[in-house]
Amino acid sequence: MQVCIHRGSKEIGGSCFEVVSDCGKRLVLDLGLPLDAEGNDKKYLPDIPGLDGSDDSLLAVLISHPHLDHFGLLGHISNNIPVIMGKDARNILIKAAPFLRGDWTVPALGLNFKSEIPFELGPFIITPYLIDHSGYDAYSILIEADGKRLFYSGDFRMHGRKAKLTEKLMAYPPEKIDVLLLEGSTLGRIENHESFPSETEIEEQLATVFTETTGLTLVHTSAQNIDRVVSIFRACKKTGKTLVIDLYTAVVLEATGNKNIPQSDWPEIALYIPEKQRIQIKQEQWFNLLTRHLKNRIFISSLQSISNKSVLLFRPIHMPDLDHANLLHNAVYIYSQWEGYWEKEENEYLRVWIEKQNIPKISIHTSGHASPAGLKRFAEALAPVRIVPIHTFMPEKYPELFETVEFHHDGDYWEV
Numbered sequence: 466m467q468v469c470i471h472r473g474s475k476e477i478g479g480s481c482f483e484v485v486s487d488c489g490k491r492l493v494l495d496l497g498l499p500l501d502a503e504g505n506d507k508k509y510l511p512d513i514p515g516l517d518g519s520d521d522s523l524l525a526v527l528i529s530h531p532h533l534d535h536f537g538l539l540g541h542i543s544n545n546i547p548v549i550m551g552k553d554a555r556n557i558l559i560k561a562a563p564f565l566r567g568d569w570t571v572p573a574l575g576l577n578f579k580s581e582i583p584f585e586l587g588p589f590i591i592t593p594y595l596i597d598h599s600g601y602d603a604y605s606i607l608i609e610a611d612g613k614r615l616f617y618s619g620d621f622r623m624h625g626r627k628a629k630l631t632e633k634l635m636a637y638p639p640e641k642i643d644v645l646l647l648e649g650s651t652l653g654r655i656e657n658h659e660s661f662p663s664e665t666e667i668e669e670q671l672a673t674v675f676t677e678t679t680g681l682t683l684v685h686t687s688a689q690n691i692d693r694v695v696s697i698f699r700a701c702k703k704t705g706k707t708l709v710i711d712l713y714t715a716v717v718l719e720a721t722g723n724k725n726i727p728q729s730d731w732p733e734i735a736l737y738i739p740e741k742q743r744i745q746i747k748q749e750q751w752f753n754l755l756t757r758h759l760k761n762r763i764f765i766s767s768l769q770s771i772s773n774k775s776v777l778l779f780r781p782i783h784m785p786d787l788d789h790a791n792l793l794h795n796a797v798y799i800y801s802q803w804e805g806y807w808e809k810e811e812n813e814y815l816r817v818w819i820e821k822q823n824i825p826k827i828s829i830h831t832s833g834h835a836s837p838a839g840l841k842r843f844a845e846a847l848a849p850v851r852i853v854p855i856h857t858f859m860p861e862k863y864p865e866l867f868e869t870v871e872f873h874h875d876g877d878y879w880e881v
């Protein structure tokens with residue numbers, strides 16, 4: 466079995482690698498958009514034979530989890546190629562796509578992962594392991610062929626709400642791993658001895674700010690970061706606040722298919738449709754969708770009267786409504802995503818807006834990725850013969866943490 470990292474040996478984002486069996490059958494794992502991509506252009510598609518559907522040696526594309534830097538280029542490949550991923554992850558992408566700008570079409574065709582249940586695909590035996598990550602329904606993936614075993618960590622952590630999944634994998638690891646393709650997002654971002662707050666600590670920090678805020682609290686996060694939405698919801702419950710969501714968030718939460726995750730019809734939740742979304746609903750005739758989430762709908766006048774008891778899951782789409790309704794008196798803006806996005810040029814309008822409103826910005830966030838110490842624990846538990854860096858800007862830091870590191874360049878084919 467051979468592997469070629471097409472993108473990711475020295476880079477975070479745009480993750481993609483190919484696995485080739487001795488008989489020439491192939492799998493592609495992840496097909497992500499590079500972090501520095503300008504738009505979702507086909508020019509970013511790695512040069513892999515058969516992505517146009519013309520080569521049946523390419524058996525499938527496997528997507529570890531629904532983050533853009535792992536699936537973003539799927540819209541550019543043939544619909545004839547099966548896309549294998551988590552069922553809930555697929556559903557989230559399908560349901561979210563109409564709300565988002567650009568073409569995020571996700572081929573619906575293909576098997577769904579079932580955690581720890583192996584399946585055969587040509588010469589390959591594939592076993593997915595559900596794992597803790599900020600992306601929902603995320604997997605590590607074991608691939609066996611030709612008597613060799615390759616384990617792809619995917620993106621993972623052990624300080625989120627599903628930490629038990631990673632702990633379980635480490636307690637009962639698959640045996641005899643030849644190569645561990647190990648993500649290293651946090652290497653170089655924090656020191657090797659530093660760690661991240663847990664999602665539970667984030668919940669406590671949020672609750673403290675909610676209690677102290679006398680106006681509307683805005684929390685800016687991705688609705689698809691389900692762990693974070695749960696932390697925000699729990700902090701609301703603790704402090705007697707109502708969580709106000711929009712239709713996009715309601716649809717994403719519903720798409721998880723998980724009844725334990727906050728839903729638009731729960732009593733502590735309100736649905737407010739921002740004006741721009743109201744126009745979108747009318748234009749796209751999403752009336753059935755709206756009807757399904759109507760139970761707790763409120764209008765701007767209600768939001769005005771309960772602003773001091775409310776936490777708005779903020780999206781930039783809300784900005785005009787908040788301006789017009791004077792909702793920002795004594796408001797607080799909590800930024801709850803990676804600080805790197807905040808610094809991006811495309812977010813200049815948001816920075817200007819917050820400054821103009823003269824409301825405080827508070828950052829409350831934790832990483833979706835394991836700390837260096839967490840990566841070390843993971844590698845020690847899986848005890849592979851060799852470790853190959855992927856999804857990192859700092860492959861040169863791996864030998865500080867691991868023995869038997871093997872480096873490969875993007876585009877090189879090598880034996881497992």
Ligand SMILES: [Zn+2]
Pocket residue numbers: 530532535598600620833
């Ligand atoms: Zn991710």
